[in-house]
Amino acid sequence: MGDAAILVTISVEQVTALLHQEAWFLDHKRWGNWLALYDKDAVYWAPALVGDEGWTDDPDNDVSLMYMDRAGLEARIFRIEGGDSYATDPLPHTAHLVTNVLIHDQTDDLTEVSATWMVHSYTRVRSATVRGGLYDYLLRDTPDGLKIVRKKIYIHDDRIVGPVDIYNI
Amino acid sequence: MLSPREMIDDRPDDNVFRVNRAAFTDAATFDREISEIFDRCWLYIGHASQVPDHGDYIATRLGFHPVFVIRGSDGEVQCFYDACSHRGSKLTRRTSGNARTMTCRYHGWCFNADGDCTLVRGGDEAYRSEDLERMGTNLRPIEQFGEYKGFLFGCLDADAPSLEDFLGGALPFIDLMADQAPDEMEVLRGESRYIMEANWKLQTENSTDGYHVATVHRNFATTVGYRETLATDGGGEMAKTEASRILSLDKIGSGGYDVGNGHMINWADRGNPEAGPSWAQRGRLLQKYPEGKVRWMLERGRTVTVFPNLLLNDVASTCIRVWRPLGVGLTEIETWCIAPKGEAPESRRARIRKYEDFFFPASLAVPDDVRAMEGAHTGSEALNNGWNDLALGYKTLVDGADAAAQELGVVPLNSNPGREVETPFFAFWREWATRLSS
Ligand code: FES
Numbered sequence: 001m002g003d004a005a006i007l008v009t010i011s012v013e014q015v016t017a018l019l020h021q022e023a024w025f026l027d028h029k030r031w032g033n034w035l036a037l038y039d040k041d042a043v044y045w046a047p048a049l050v051g052d053e054g055w056t057d058d059p060d061n062d063v064s065l066m067y068m069d070r071a072g073l074e075a076r077i078f079r080i081e082g083g084d085s086y087a088t089d090p091l092p093h094t095a096h097l098v099t100n101v102l103i104h105d106q107t108d109d110l111t112e113v114s115a116t117w118m119v120h121s122y123t124r125v126r127s128a129t130v131r132g133g134l135y136d137y138l139l140r141d142t143p144d145g146l147k148i149v150r151k152k153i154y155i156h157d158d159r160i161v162g163p164v165d166i167y168n169i
Numbered sequence: 170m171l172s173p174r175e176m177i178d179d180r181p182d183d184n185v186f187r188v189n190r191a192a193f194t195d196a197a198t199f200d201r202e203i204s205e206i207f208d209r210c211w212l213y214i215g216h217a218s219q220v221p222d223h224g225d226y227i228a229t230r231l232g233f234h235p236v237f238v239i240r241g242s243d244g245e246v247q248c249f250y251d252a253c254s255h256r257g258s259k260l261t262r263r264t265s266g267n268a269r270t271m272t273c274r275y276h277g278w279c280f281n282a283d284g285d286c287t288l289v290r291g292g293d294e295a296y297r298s299e300d301l302e303r304m305g306t307n308l309r310p311i312e313q314f315g316e317y318k319g320f321l322f323g324c325l326d327a328d329a330p331s332l333e334d335f336l337g338g339a340l341p342f343i344d345l346m347a348d349q350a351p352d353e354m355e356v357l358r359g360e361s362r363y364i365m366e367a368n369w370k371l372q373t374e375n376s377t378d379g380y381h382v383a384t385v386h387r388n389f390a391t392t393v394g395y396r397e398t399l400a401t402d403g404g405g406e407m408a409k410t411e412a413s414r415i416l417s418l419d420k421i422g423s424g425g426y427d428v429g430n431g432h433m434i435n436w437a438d439r440g441n442p443e444a445g446p447s448w449a450q451r452g453r454l455l456q457k458y459p460e461g462k463v464r465w466m467l468e469r470g471r472t473v474t475v476f477p478n479l480l481l482n483d484v485a486s487t488c489i490r491v492w493r494p495l496g497v498g499l500t501e502i503e504t505w506c507i508a509p510k511g512e513a514p515e516s517r518r519a520r521i522r523k524y525e526d527f528f529f530p531a532s533l534a535v536p537d538d539v540r541a542m543e544g545a546h547t548g549s550e551a552l553n554n555g556w557n558d559l560a561l562g563y564k565t566l567v568d569g570a571d572a573a574a575q576e577l578g579v580v581p582l583n584s585n586p587g588r589e590v591e592t593p594f595f596a597f598w599r600e601w602a603t604r605l606s607s
């Protein structure tokens with residue numbers, strides 16, 4: 001191979017398969033498999049609302065609902081699996097619907113993707129809650145397959161009922 | 170049903186303080202709380218930094234009354250009932266925003282940011298001027314509005330004592346947060362409101378309850394501790410947390426105070442004060458304030474619970490929390506991160522990350538608190554005539570100041586050496602019973 005940039009072509013089908021795989025791992029509580037979809041330098045970001053229409057956009061100066069590196073995600077799994085979190089015991093049954101997958105840009109090994117989500121959660125404690133919003137992904141093509149480098153989750157709900165955690169957004 | 174007085178079994182000579190659980194679940198008592206507490210107390214509205222410019226407003230509620238604060242043309246902030254003077258339509262369109270002219274969407278009357286009516290649409294033809302005078306077209310300010318070091322409060326009782334009199338013994342502790350910045354504090358962008366399916370007073374108790382920290386937040390402590398072992402990016406000294414302290418209670422100084430008017434203080438020495446986001450201000454603070462006050466600011470974590478529904482929490486990060494009753498078993502909670510203006514980027518970043526760790530419904534702590542309080546509410550419905558006996562730490566309660574309070578130069582009504590005590594609650598419940606019995 002020469003040193004010219006190789007145009008990597010990732011298809012919508014490949015991307016959709018990854019997003020559906022992530023949803024399946026979460027809904028089946030396969031935390032380790034889920035985490036393995038994230039690359040070492042991954043960022044997981046849920047911005048907070050600003051007024052009625054805006055979102056925080058500077059994680060170093062604004063408060064986000066969540067802003068985590070991969071260690072943060074690993075810690076979330078630790079929290080869930082520890083069985084010692086009142087909010088996480090019992091865990092809800094969740095059903096992620098992930099749709100409207102679009103590819104916006106591809107440069108080198110990176111692909112920018114957007115999608116729409118809705119999660120139905122159910123526990124006997126709280127009954128059903130439904131939340132929804134949008135996802136922005138940055139994916140990297142690696143020798144181990146397509147990995148998530150960055151996931152931005154817009155949670156459209158305010159006046160939040162029950163916990164918000166990796167398993168129900 | 171018991172009267173509010175009867176719900177509090179307060180017998181100091183016998184070392185007894187008990188609260189009947191109906192206080193959390195009785196609907197008639199809830200209605201009285203709205204009229205006797207929320208319609209009469211000074212309540213927190215927001216922070217002056219959230220409305221910096223002419224026309225900036227925040228819409229909220231005091232009790233069940235919609236109100237809004239807005240900065241006027243002269244730079245002064247005022248608070249008005251959020252209702253058009255024509256036929257009462259709510260005026261604000263957003264939870265916050267900027268409007269130098271508020272146009273009522275129902276029939277188009279206009280108001281400026283000073284509350285003056287600037288347009289009665291079709292008014293000249295339809296009204297005599299004496300009609301308009303009788304009606305009063307300007308917006309109605311709430312009965313009392315006050316600011317203390319940037320914190321904005323409103324009170325719907327024209328006869329209530331002044332804001333500073335009401336805050337009283339809590340003022341030196343509020344100062345510990347307000348005075349941390351060389352040039353003022355600011356509330357950061359990023360909002361969260363969440364719902365608790367429990368009575369609002371469970372949040373008041375929880376805010377000053379040191380006893381639950383080692384249990385409900387054990388998961389927070391072990392999780393954050395685990396994350397620190399991963400430390401992929403090195404994180405830096407300031408990324409370190411107070412997590413370990415939660416699990417090593419007996420090695421640290423701590424205490425609880427009743428500072429009067431229903432306000433409660435709970436504090437504990439920081440295990441690792443240099444990791445606090447405000448530690449960088451220490452030199453400047455020492456030039457300005459006595460050493461004891463600076464020690465309190467930087468080396469002691471504090472919860473300052475202001476009657477009836479405000480918490481200023483300065484433990485891992487700096488948080489303002491308000492809980493607003495929606496019903497006897499339903500409460501809306503809102504929190505904000507407050508920080509020194511112009512602080513160094515690494516301090517700001519660490520403060521924000523620590524805030525997200527603990528204070529939002531997506532955090533590692535608040536969801537556990539919410540479940541614990543909801544469990545307490547459900548359980549309170551279970552027992553007929555059940556009592557919460559708050560004797561924890563009663564035997565060590567002393568009148569007046571402990572050594573730490575003396576360092577700050579304050580004299581609480583009483584002090585208790587230890588964070589795992591319930592005696593500060595007495596302050597809240599005595600004020601509660603007094604107000605409901607008047
Ligand atoms: S209610 Fe506002 S103009 Fe009529």
Ligand SMILES: [Fe+2]
Pocket residue numbers: 375381382385386538
């Ligand atoms: Fe707590």
